[in-house]
Amino acid sequence: VDPADRGLAYGDGLFETMAAIDGGIRWLDYHLQRLEAGCSRLSIPAPDPTALRDELRQAAGQPGRAVVKLIVTRGVGARGYAAPKVPQPTRIMSISSWPDYPAANYTRGIGLRSVSLRLGENPALAGLKHLCRLEQVLAKIEVGDTAEEGLLLDCSGFVVGGISSNLFMVRGSELATPALERCGVKGIMRRVVMEAAPRLGLHVAERDLTPMDLEQADELFVTNALIGIWPVTDFDQHVLPRGAATSRLMDRLGYGGDA
Amino acid sequence: VDPADRGLAYGDGLFETMAAIDGGIRWLDYHLQRLEAGCSRLSIPAPDPTALRDELRQAAGQPGRAVVKLIVTRGVGARGYAAPKVPQPTRIMSISSWPDYPAANYTRGIGLRSVSLRLGENPALAGLKHLCRLEQVLAKIEVGDTAEEGLLLDCSGFVVGGISSNLFMVRGSELATPALERCGVKGIMRRVVMEAAPRLGLHVAERDLTPMDLEQADELFVTNALIGIWPVTDFDQHVLPRGAATSRLMDRLGYGGDA
Numbered sequence: 001v002d003p004a005d006r007g008l009a010y011g012d013g014l015f016e017t018m019a020a021i022d023g024g025i026r027w028l029d030y031h032l033q034r035l036e037a038g039c040s041r042l043s044i045p046a047p048d049p050t051a052l053r054d055e056l057r058q059a060a061g062q063p064g065r066a067v068v069k070l071i072v073t074r075g076v077g078a079r080g081y082a083a084p085k086v087p088q089p090t091r092i093m094s095i096s097s098w099p100d101y102p103a104a105n106y107t108r109g110i111g112l113r114s115v116s117l118r119l120g121e122n123p124a125l126a127g128l129k130h131l132c133r134l135e136q137v138l139a140k141i142e143v144g145d146t147a148e149e150g151l152l153l154d155c156s157g158f159v160v161g162g163i164s165s166n167l168f169m170v171r172g173s174e175l176a177t178p179a180l181e182r183c184g185v186k187g188i189m190r191r192v193v194m195e196a197a198p199r200l201g202l203h204v205a206e207r208d209l210t211p212m213d214l215e216q217a218d219e220l221f222v223t224n225a226l227i228g229i230w231p232v233t234d235f236d237q238h239v240l241p242r243g244a245a246t247s248r249l250m251d252r253l254g255y256g257g258d259a
Numbered sequence: 260v261d262p263a264d265r266g267l268a269y270g271d272g273l274f275e276t277m278a279a280i281d282g283g284i285r286w287l288d289y290h291l292q293r294l295e296a297g298c299s300r301l302s303i304p305a306p307d308p309t310a311l312r313d314e315l316r317q318a319a320g321q322p323g324r325a326v327v328k329l330i331v332t333r334g335v336g337a338r339g340y341a342a343p344k345v346p347q348p349t350r351i352m353s354i355s356s357w358p359d360y361p362a363a364n365y366t367r368g369i370g371l372r373s374v375s376l377r378l379g380e381n382p383a384l385a386g387l388k389h390l391c392r393l394e395q396v397l398a399k400i401e402v403g404d405t406a407e408e409g410l411l412l413d414c415s416g417f418v419v420g421g422i423s424s425n426l427f428m429v430r431g432s433e434l435a436t437p438a439l440e441r442c443g444v445k446g447i448m449r450r451v452v453m454e455a456a457p458r459l460g461l462h463v464a465e466r467d468l469t470p471m472d473l474e475q476a477d478e479l480f481v482t483n484a485l486i487g488i489w490p491v492t493d494f495d496q497h498v499l500p501r502g503a504a505t506s507r508l509m510d511r512l513g514y515g516g517d518a
Contacts, residue, residue, distance in 0.1 A: 001260040001267060003351045008260060008330070010392035011270035017338070042393070043400060069338060071267070074396075079276070079328060079355050081392065081399040081423055092262045096338050120379025120442065121414050124397055132391030133269035133340065134301070137333075138383055140340040141302060155380050155414070164340055183379065 005090055007073030010081065011132035013090075014038040018068045019226050020060035020095070025068060027225060028056065030188045035072065038128045044074050044089055055093060065098035067226060071131070101227060105148060106255060109233030109242045112162065112220065113147035114211065115139045119154045121182040129185045139163045148230070149222055151211070154183050159209040162222045165230075166190035169209060170202070170219035170245045179206035189223035193249060200248050211236075219243030228255035264349055266332030269340065270391035272349075273297040277327045278485050279319035279354070284327060286484060287315065289447045294331065297387045303333050303348055314352060324357035326485060330390070360486060364407060365514060368492030368501045371421065371479065372406035373470065374398045378413045380441035388444045398422045407489070408481055410470070413442050418468040424481035424489075425449035428473060429461070429504045435472075438465035448482035452508060459507050470495075478502030487514035 006012035016035055019026045032049055039046035052070075059068050071092040077084045117139050125132070135152075140163050143150035149162040159178050161167040166187040169176045175197045180186050197204050214220060220232035220240055229250045231242040250256045265271035275294055278285045291308055298305035311329075318327050330351040336343045376398050384391070394411075399422050402409035408421040418437050420426040425446040428435045434456045439445050456463050473479060479491035479499055488509045490501040509515045 001262050001264075003260050003330075003353060005260075005267070006396075008264070008267040008332075008351075009274075009390070010396055011390055012393055012396050015268075042397070067338060071262075073267075079326060079353075080358075081395045083396060083400055092267075094262060094338075099339075117383050118381065120381035120384075122377065122379035122394060124376050125379075125393060130393055131268070131270055132393045134271055134384060134389055134391045135381060136340045137265075137269055137271050137342060138301070141342055 001090070001092065002076045004076045005073055006075060006077045007071060007090060007131055011130065013044070013071060013073030013131045014042065014129055015069060015071045015131060016129065017225060018056070018070070020066040020068045022063055023061050025056055025060045027188045027192060028053070030191055031225070034129065034186070034188065035070070038130070039072065041128060042130070043083070044072065045087060047072060047089065047091055059093055059095055067096045067098060069094045069096070073131070099226070105227070105230045106250070109231035110148035110222070111234040112149050112151050112222070112232045112236070113143055114236050115142050115150040115152055115163070117142060117152070119152050119160050119183045121154050121156065123182055126183050127180050127186040136163050151235070153211070156182070157210065159211065159214065160184040165222035165224040165227065168193060168221050168223065169214060169217040170243060171217055173201060173203050174205055175202040175245070176205045176207055176209055178209055187223060188225040189228060192253060193223055193229070196249060196252055200245070200252065202245060219246045221246045228253060260349070260351065261335045263335045264332055265334060265336045266330060266349060266390055268336070270389065272303070272330060272332030272390045273301070273388055274328060274330045274390060275388065276484060277315070277329070279325045279327045281322055282320050284315055284319045286447050286451060287312070289450055290484070293388065293445070293447065294329070297389070298331065300387060301389070302342070303331065304346060306331060306348065306350055318352050318354055326355045326357060328353045328355070332390070358485065364486070364489045365509070368490035369407035369481070370493040371408050371410050371481070371491045371495070372402055373495050374401050374409040374411055374422070376401060376411070378411050378419050378442045380413050380415065382441055385442050386439050386445040395422050410494070412470070415441070416469065418470065418473065419443040421481045424483040424486065427452060427480050427482065428468060428476040429478035429502060430476055432460060432462050433464055434461040434504070435464045435466055435468060437468055446482060447484040448487060451512060452482055452488070455508060455511055459504070459511065461504060478505045480505045487512060
């Protein structure tokens with residue numbers, strides 16, 4: 001990578017982290033749609049979708065599982081924040097081995113621990129999977145090995161989600177998740193879950209949630225495109241069940257076993 | 260640069276932009292102090308100061324002026340936000356030609372235009388010159404060529420400063436500048452000005468400023484380590500003088516001519 005790439009200099013770009021399974025990429029269309037929408041919001045010319053799809057298929061073209069990560073930046077630029085008039089975006093694809101997620105994260109569930117660092121709010125960047133992730137890095141340092149995932153709040157005190165996952169709360173027939181209009185990343189699995197939930201009789205609500213709301217949840221779970229769904233069974237030492245709604249969603253989306 | 264460098268992947272690093280003049284770097288000690296303090300706040304092992312000083316002296320070792328930019332990242336890491344247990348920081352130094360700042364920016368002053376994008380607030384990152392600068396990139400796109408500098412407010416509606424500069428307001432004998440405890444970068448020239456001002460009879464105050472305050476300023480100016488000091492003589496079409504306090508500071512710090 002060119003040291004003058006704006007992805008390095010300013011975090012001026014986006015990324016997608018994808019699950020490659022037996023030669024295909026799971027939820028590929030959703031990843032490509034999010035990437036294109038993100039490029040549009042940042043005024044970065046989007047990669048040609050056909051060429052990109054071919055590259056990704058090639059990257060994923062092996063039996064078994066792997067992680068395919070794609071970074072798209074605004075490309076090389078002169079020093080200074082001003083964007084090049086005609087950006088030549090950089091595309092970086094990397095393949096890494098599938099992480100050994102413990103089976104217990106699916107069956108017994110995970111611990112979620114509140115992080116004291118609060119996320120800055122910026123509607124211009126909210127929802128995007130952009131490269132400026134220092135907040136998440138510091139949050140992860142704070143959590144360390146004390147829990148599988150950290151819970152992030154925004155400056156206003158509302159729940160954003162996990163450090164590298166989205167958070168859902170089941171209460172009665174409601175499936176609530178933060179709207180992410182002020183900060184946070186709109187994950188691919190978040191979208192998948194929101195689309196699947198109504199067919200299981202769950203009413204999806206994107207709304208503000210407080211840590212108090214979470215304490216009164218029937219069920220909590222976190223999602224991302226690699227892990228799928230992990231039930232949260234310990235939230236700051238409040239014990240929760242691996243509940244029925246979570247289990248049905250996991251079964252429906254193929255995470256019912258140890259995934 | 261390794262594509263797996265965390266500077267690229269997550270904006271996980273810091274930078275310094277320095278003015279090299281005739282073989283030396285202006286305000287070098289301040290740059291090195293800020294870098295070391297930033298590394299400490301981000302738990303990145305700081306570069307050895309003696310080796311770094313030597314490298315910088317070498318980079319700057321030419322007659323005339325140049326810009327020396329130093330990036331320090333947490334180094335190469337595995338995928339995921341978790342920081343390596345023993346980070347091996349990456350150091351990237353680049354030298355670029357001195358920008359042709361118009362002489363009029365010093366003599367006649369510049370235009371400062373309010374930007375609608377608001378900066379997210381995060382005390383954990385406030386003050387640092389870290390690599391996550393997508394907000395500044397978008398703000399610069401918004402301003403375009405309509406003014407020399409854009410004025411950034413935080414989410415709470417208070418002034419942060421210019422997109423790539425700090426802002427000072429003179430009113431009577433007060434020299435006010437935002438405290439930058441919630442967001443923004445604590446610039447090197449900001450420190451230089453704050454240290455010089457009392458000797459010119461100015462009382463320095465780090466405090467919240469609103470756009471209304473700026474409209475009632477006697478004088479406004481912006482600073483950074485490359486430009487030095489530029490008087491603001493047009494703030495959102497409010498005309499201001501290139502005032503006496505600004506001129507005295509410019510003279511004192513060597514920006515009295517066309518710098």
